Amino acid sequence: MTGTKLMEKIVSLAKRRGFVYPGSEIYGGLAGTYDYGPMGVLIKNNIKDLWWRMFVLGRDDVYGLDAAVLMNPMAWEASGHVSGFSDPLVECEKCKRRFRADHLDESGICPECGGALGKPRQFNMMFKTHVGATEDESSITFLRPETAGGIFVNFKNVVDTMHPKMPFGIAQVGKGFRNEIAPRDFIFRLREFEMMEVEYFVKPAEWERSFEEWKEAMHAFAEAIGLPEEHLYELEVAQEDLAHYSRRTVDFEFDFPFGRKELWGLAYRTDFDLLAHAKMSGTELSYLDEEAKERFVPHVIEPSLGVDRTVLAVLASAYREDELGGETRTYLAFSPKVAPVKAMVSPLLKNKPELVAKAREVLAELRKIHPSIAWDDNGNIGKRYRRQDEIGTPFCITVDFDTLGERPELKDTVTLRHRDTGQQERVAVAEAGKRIREALA
């Protein structure tokens, strides 16, 4: 299944099963915002956690950071975002709606009401706000449009406190805000979204090698979260389309249900940012190579990954429908590492205290392997399985009278059901634990 139909199914499942809700829904929503529900927050955290493990903890050369969203506005002047972070925009003279000029045909006619469109003008995408009690020009600042800014202004702090050897990176996961003129495609283009970024500082002559290494790291991450390589493409961004800070960018595009679109970006930002912040702040932002006795301004390679687009790509790749037991079923074939719930434990009957007690015991045991093991004793067992299929739980474990020893040879065994095939097998509780551990390894 592809296209609009698949997208409708994903949006509907995301709402029905607690992944993603429209933002401020009871007030009619707020365009460009979505809220992550109980399942959504789990999958989002799993993706961020995997990224942190692969891009920060698993390496000796990357340092983590958590900088403030609000920054001194001079930082955004220096970075070029105040003057250059804008889209060409046209306004309809009749209905006053605004559109991105590069998304319209050349007719000069409003696609909504048929009115005449005005001349294109630049529209800065940063959200303005005021800091402090007075609301005048002097108190204006911006919600950050990228997390990179917080990294560049902390370059000196990290160098002075951690004394890193070159090359090294500073990584950050956090919110970014952009007043997109046309937010669209569910969680693809948002006004508030989350990013996972590394600014990797290199000797100028070494940027190309580092660029290639980060490209590989991004492919490895795609594989780790279960994105099919055949739906991932590298697009060399044309010179005229590069962001103002970039000398080279490769977009990682993905086959979303609505077409092939940018998922992540990898940019060579040169020494643009460090030079600009040094000039604006009057603080020297350079690196002293003790061995070579050489001081220089490092160049920067930046892998930048949007969390929300990653969640959408993971959801779209995992969505399946098949026939099971004569019925159509929907399931999400998540990689166990990103699945919100790793396994569900259930007593066959909920009105048998001895079954419930044993199942609780099994649950406690399995939670030692991973805390995200769910309990479900609602409705019949078939319904429970279907609910777990729809949230992509890889294993369901059912405790029955044989687990209690009704047939002594089956004592302390459970039914282990596999999500993708619906097949069930009888295994010891310890074996069920082993399977979960192996799936998460």
Ligand code: GAP
């Ligand atoms: N610091 C580099 C930077 O901000 P970008 O290509 O503008 O580069 C990086 O954004 C990533 O952030 C994108 O590849 C995408 O994954 C995500 N992203 C950008 N704008 C977004 C939006 N409006 N909604 C959701 N994700 C967005």
